Amino acid sequence: MKFNGKTYAAKEINDAIKAAGGDATLKEVLGERFIACGLKSGVVTIEGTPGNALGAYLDGAEIRVRGNGQDAVGDTMNDGKIVVFGSVGDTLGYAMRGGKIFVRDNVGYRAGVHIKEYGEKKPVIVIGGRAGCFLGEYMAGGLILVLNKENVKDPIDDYTGVGMYGGKILVRAHLLDTLLPKQIKCKRVEGQELAEFTPYIKEYAEEFGAEFAALTKGDFYLLTPDSSNPYKRLYTNN
Amino acid sequence: MIDFNVAPFEVVRDYDKCVNCRVCERQCSNEVHHYEEGFGKMISDSTKCVDCQRCVCLCPTKALKIVPNQNSFRPNANWQQKYLTEIYKQAESGGVLLSSMGNPEPFPVYFDKILINASQVTNPSIDPLREPMETRVFLGAKPQTLQRDEKGNIVTKLPPRLKLSMPVMFSAMSYGSISYNAHAALARAAEKLGIYYNTGEGGLHKDFYKYSANTVVQVASGRFGVHKDYLESGAAIEIKIGQGAKPGIGGHLPGAKIVGDVSKTRMIPEGSDAVSPAPHHDIYSIEDLRQLVYSIKEATEYKKPVIVKIAAVHNVAAIASGIARSGADIIAIDGFRGGTGAAPTRIRDNVGIPIELALGSVDQRLREENIRDNVSLVVAGSIRCSSDVVKAICLGADAVYIGSAALVSMGCHLCRTCNLGKCNWGIATQRPDLVKRLNPDLAAERLINMLTGWNHEIQEMMGGMGINSIEALRGNRLMLRGVGLNERELQVLGIKHAGEV
Numbered sequence: 001m002k003f004n005g006k007t008y009a010a011k012e013i014n015d016a017i018k019a020a021g022g023d024a025t026l027k028e029v030l031g032e033r034f035i036a037c038g039l040k041s042g043v044v045t046i047e048g049t050p051g052n053a054l055g056a057y058l059d060g061a062e063i064r065v066r067g068n069g070q071d072a073v074g075d076t077m078n079d080g081k082i083v084v085f086g087s088v089g090d091t092l093g094y095a096m097r098g099g100k101i102f103v104r105d106n107v108g109y110r111a112g113v114h115i116k117e118y119g120e121k122k123p124v125i126v127i128g129g130r131a132g133c134f135l136g137e138y139m140a141g142g143l144i145l146v147l148n149k150e151n152v153k154d155p156i157d158d159y160t161g162v163g164m165y166g167g168k169i170l171v172r173a174h175l176l177d178t179l180l181p182k183q184i185k186c187k188r189v190e191g192q193e194l195a196e197f198t199p200y201i202k203e204y205a206e207e208f209g210a211e212f213a214a215l216t217k218g219d220f221y222l223l224t225p226d227s228s229n230p231y232k233r234l235y236t237n238n
Numbered sequence: 239m240i241d242f243n244v245a246p247f248e249v250v251r252d253y254d255k256c257v258n259c260r261v262c263e264r265q266c267s268n269e270v271h272h273y274e275e276g277f278g279k280m281i282s283d284s285t286k287c288v289d290c291q292r293c294v295c296l297c298p299t300k301a302l303k304i305v306p307n308q309n310s311f312r313p314n315a316n317w318q319q320k321y322l323t324e325i326y327k328q329a330e331s332g333g334v335l336l337s338s339m340g341n342p343e344p345f346p347v348y349f350d351k352i353l354i355n356a357s358q359v360t361n362p363s364i365d366p367l368r369e370p371m372e373t374r375v376f377l378g379a380k381p382q383t384l385q386r387d388e389k390g391n392i393v394t395k396l397p398p399r400l401k402l403s404m405p406v407m408f409s410a411m412s413y414g415s416i417s418y419n420a421h422a423a424l425a426r427a428a429e430k431l432g433i434y435y436n437t438g439e440g441g442l443h444k445d446f447y448k449y450s451a452n453t454v455v456q457v458a459s460g461r462f463g464v465h466k467d468y469l470e471s472g473a474a475i476e477i478k479i480g481q482g483a484k485p486g487i488g489g490h491l492p493g494a495k496i497v498g499d500v501s502k503t504r505m506i507p508e509g510s511d512a513v514s515p516a517p518h519h520d521i522y523s524i525e526d527l528r529q530l531v532y533s534i535k536e537a538t539e540y541k542k543p544v545i546v547k548i549a550a551v552h553n554v555a556a557i558a559s560g561i562a563r564s565g566a567d568i569i570a571i572d573g574f575r576g577g578t579g580a581a582p583t584r585i586r587d588n589v590g591i592p593i594e595l596a597l598g599s600v601d602q603r604l605r606e607e608n609i610r611d612n613v614s615l616v617v618a619g620s621i622r623c624s625s626d627v628v629k630a631i632c633l634g635a636d637a638v639y640i641g642s643a644a645l646v647s648m649g650c651h652l653c654r655t656c657n658l659g660k661c662n663w664g665i666a667t668q669r670p671d672l673v674k675r676l677n678p679d680l681a682a683e684r685l686i687n688m689l690t691g692w693n694h695e696i697q698e699m700m701g702g703m704g705i706n707s708i709e710a711l712r713g714n715r716l717m718l719r720g721v722g723l724n725e726r727e728l729q730v731l732g733i734k735h736a737g738e739v
Contacts, residue, residue, distance in 0.1 A: 010536050033529070038466040038537035056533040059466040072520055075533060078465040091520040095461030097505055113519050114460055118505035138460075138513055140506055166510055229493045229511050236333030237657060238324060238583045 010034035017044055022061055026050075031070070036063050039080070052089075055082050058099060071108070074101050077123070083207055087129070096123040096142065100200075104208045105129040110137060115167065117141030126204045130155040136223075140166040145200055147215050148172045160184075161223050169223040170197050176221045183227065189220040242326040247289045248307045249282035255301035256280055262293035262302060267660040267672055290653040292662035324583070335583035338656035338666070340483060340575040340620050340642060343587050347575075348594035348727070349626045353736055355717045356702040363704050366697035372707040373404040373693055373700075375637055377474075377614040378543045378567040397567060398543045400454075400474050402637055403432030404693045405708055406627060408685075409572075409618050409639030410456050410478065410547070412438025414491050414500045414512070415579030415656070416645070417673040418445075420665045423648060423681035425449040430686055436639070439463075439478055439489065439514060441503040447471050454545065457534070459488060460514030462504040469538050474568070476545035477530060479518070482576025482619035485549030485590045489514040490580070495659055495668055524560035531565040543567035545616070550574060550596030551589075555603035562604055562612045569613050570639060571596055576619025577642040579666060580657035593619050594633065598731040601634025601713060624695035633731065634713040647688040648681040 010033055017024045017035075022042015026035070029048035036044045036054065039061035046054075047066045055063045056075040063081070069088035077096045084101075090108040093101050098121040106129035113134065115123045123142035128149045135156055136144050148155035148171070155173050161184040170189070180186055198216065205212040249270060258280055262271040268286045271293065273279070289304045311319045324335055357363040364371065378399030385393040408424045415438065422445075424435040429452045436454040437446075441463015446453070455472030457464050469475055480486065491504075491512040501508040521527050531544050546561045547570035548554065554571065561569050573593025578586065597617050604610040617630050618639035630638050646652065649663040656666035664676030696708075705711050719736040720728050728735055 010532070011540065014536060034533055034536040037533055038469075040466070052529055053533040053536075057464075057466045057469065057537040072529070072533075075520065076461050076464055094520050095464065097461075097465065110519055116462075116506050118502070118507060121505065134519075137519065138515060140510065140513070163513065163515070165513065166507070229509075234334050235336040235582075235657075236327050236331040237655070238327060238335035238337050 008032060010037070014039075017042070029067075036061060039063075055080070058082065060099075069103075074099070077101070079121075085208065090132070093123065093125050096125070097121055098123050100124045100126070100203075102126045102204055102207050103128060106131070107135075108132045110134040112139060112142070112144045112169075113137045115139055115142040115144075117167065124200055126200050128204060128208065128210070131157065131160070133157040133159050134162060135160045136164055136167070136169050137162050139164040139169070139225075142167045143197070143200070144169045145197060145204075146171045147201065147204065149210065149215060151218075154178055161225070164223075164225045165227065165229070166225060171221045171223065172215070172218060173221060174219060180223070183225055185224050185226050187222050187224075189222050193222075194220060239330065241330075243285075243323055244309050245284040245287065245307050246323075247284060247287045247304050249284045249287055249293075250303045250305055251280060251282060252301045253279065255299040257299055257301075259298060261296050261298060265292050265296050265662060267662050267667075267669070268658075288653045288655045288658070289651070290655070290662050291651040336580055336657050337583040337586050337654060338578060338580055339652055339654040340577045341587050342654065345574075345592065348592055348723075348731065349622075349629050351720055351722050352594070352629050352731070352733065353719050353721060354625065354628060354632070354699055354703070355719070357704040361704045364701040364706050366694070366701040369701075369706065371697040371700060372709070373696055375402050375405045375708055376400065377402065377616065377636055379613060380611040382611050398474075398541055399567075400434060400543060401432075402434070404689065404696065405631060405635075405637035406621075406689060406692065407433050407454070407616065407637060407639050408435035408644050409570075409576075409641040410436040410438040410454075410476065411579075411641055411645075412440030412456075412491075413443055413503055414438075414440040414495055414668070416666055417661075417664055417668060417676060418443065418499065419673050419676040419678045419681065420645070420648060421446060422678035423676070423685060424644065425452065426678065426682035427685035427689070428452040430682070431689055433689075434473060436476060437463075437472070440491070440500065440512075441505065442468055442471055443499060443503050456547075457530075458514045459516070459518040460512060462506065462512055462514070466537055469534060469542075472542065474543045474545055475534050475538065476547050476570065477518075477527070477534070477566075478547045479521075479527075480547070480549030480551075480572065481578060482549045482572030482574050482590055482593070483578035484581040484585045485551050485574070486516055487582070487585055488516040497668055500668060524564055527561065527566075528564040535565070545570050547572060549576075550591045550593055550619070552591060554591070554596045555599040558600040558615075559603055559607055559609065562607075562609045566613060568616055568636075569600075570616040570618065571600060572639075573617070573619035577645070578656075593617050594629075595727075595730050597630060597633045597635055598733075602732050605634075605713075624692040625699065627692065628696055628699050628711070629718060631708065631711050632714050632718045633733075634715075636712060643688070644685060647684045648676065649684075 025045040031051040033051035038057040040059045043062045053072045058077040058080045060079045065084045068086035071089040074093040079098045082101045087105040092111040095114040109132040126145045162181045274281045376399045379397045428435040439458035450471040456476045458478040493509045545568040546566040574590030614636040617635045621638045661667040718733045
């Protein structure tokens with residue numbers, strides 16, 4: 001499906017993708033929203049810039065974006081994979097509960113807010129560059145990796161993990177001096193501890209043709225919440 | 239530390255009637271009663287009593303009653319006993335006061351100051367036992383213009399709607415805040431009655447997918463249990479922005495209640511808290527709301543109406559006006575008396591506005607802007623009886639949600655301690671021994687009985703007004719008169735005072 005500068009309603013695009021059995025290539029995409037919403041199978045390749053809520057409620061399909069994404073990529077995603085060959089806007093993977101998202105470059109504010117895990121279902125977000133404020137806010141499970149491929153000083157920003165009560169955030173950085181909320185435990189990853197995360201780093205390297213060795217070099221910090229019941233003491237029965 | 243508090247209730251036992259059968263002891267999860275071997279009689283610890291009336295109802299000899307504790311602090315019209323008690327509690331714990339169910343404070347109940355009309359002489363009333371009386375309603379957007387295809391035929395394809403046999407639905411109560419058996423009862427009753435129940439934001443237990451034709455599934459900020467199959471499994475999808483009992487703040491199910499199937503249904507680990515914060519962090523504007531509405535519609539192929547639920551707050555009319563333009567099909571508005579499984583006391587008792595005033599102003603605003611038919615209005619918090627339903631419809635509602643009334647029909651006595659998780663009636667608890675006290679078949683039957691009665695009463699009142707279709711009652715403010723209301727209140731409600739023609 002080639003857009004040629006024409007605008008299509010989200011429903012037309014999604015109907016065309018479904019008619020093609022889930023496998024489709026969309027060319028010259030320019031801000032069309034809700035692409036591949038809830039899609040269960042197939043591979044959708046997008047050239048251009050898809051609009052907000054790309055792959056919302058995604059349920060098993062794969063989306064490959066040859067360009068940048070906008071806001072709410074993978075909102076409430078349940079299963080499948082999203083690969084973005086560029087950067088994305090705010091609220092990446094809001095309330096995601098399964099599947100994997102790989103972003104080659106940077107992500108905006110509030111990535112991975114509310115992501116949660118249960119049993120086998122464990123969402124993973126891999127960010128190649130850096131992340132904006134409120135990364136992993138209210139995070140209840142799952143894994144976020146910030147690989148900091150450009151080796152910047154602050155790969156994460158203020159309020160990372162605020163309200164977090166489950167899951168893990170792994171950040172590659174020389175020294176983590178970002179202001180972190182006090183309920184977040186920050187610990188340097190030692191020796192073999194990185195092994196748990198290397199499969200995802202490897203997958204990132206393979207997806208984007210990056211050098212695995214360079215991405216695992218240097219220090220890593222692991223952020224986890226210090227309690228899964230953060231609000232227990234706040235209340236008095238009346 | 240000395241406990242400054244006194245028991246709010248007193249357990250009174252008539253020892254002439256008590257036969258030491260110990261039913262009260264077995265029934266009380268708060269461990270108020272016990273048999274004292276030495277004395278050879280039952281002893282009660284009133285300090286633990288929450289006045290749920292379970293022991294009173296089950297005592298075979300009717301030997302028990304629970305009365306307000308007559309012990310009194312020195313009376314003070316300003317410093318009422320409750321304020322002292324609450325200070326003592328906070329001075330001990332440093333915590334935020336947590337309460338349950340709707341606002342119990344003596345604010346005006348506008349439904350009680352509104353009266354319904356009836357026909358005399360000039361326009362005959364209708365006997366609902368003899369003549370057809372229509373209480374069926376459809377919820378959803380209503381097209382404002384006729385459309386014709388190329389051949390000139392009228393296009394009859396309508397936006398997705400909900401069909402209700404009567405203008406009442408069960409409002410959102412999550413599996414977690416109430417028990418499996420309570421949910422089962424609501425689902426079965428909704429199916430039998432031809433209405434809908436609402437999952438709340440805790441996801442949908444796999445056993446209840448079979449009731450999907452009568453289910454409204456909820457999507458809240460935490461998005462617990464939300465996935466494509468869940469969205470597909472509802473007849474409608476409700477985006478929860480706010481709740482009448484706690485406008486502006488979020489939901490929080492403590493880890494202690496995230497056990498077994500609740501954990502599985504919400505899809506979070508056992509013992510972990512479930513936090514739904516106040517805002518959806520991807521909705522900061524009506525445009526953002528529109529995006530969520532349409533992402534849901536895309537995911538469900540425009541087959542299901544989308545409800546947006548908000549709490550009644552000061553500028554509710556302007557907010558509703560925005561929602562009516564967001565693509566939502568139904569707006570649900572929850573008044574400040576709406577129930578809850580747990581809310582901070584100060585919020586519950588002081589935030590929000592009465593549903594009657596919110597409804598009056600929203601309906602008038604949407605009509606003025608000519609967008610009333612973009613959406614249906616469903617109101618809640620609190621609808622206690624069939625005349626409340628009739629008054630709400632006359633004030634502009636298409637239907638109402640009932641929560642507390644539904645729980646009361648199942649046995650709830652509004653003891654307002656849902657937050658303790660030890661509900662003796664098996665409703666607001668996850669403790670298996672307590673949950674099994676609620677028989678879902680009997681509870682469903684009680685729900686059906688109550689609403690069947692309400693429906694008869696609604697028909698009687700409609701017939702009395704000479705109206706045979708609920709559609710003709712909607713927004714029919716001429717059928718209402720206020721008593722003891724001032725000019726401004728009447729204006730907001732859009733009704734005249736009793737005695738005015």
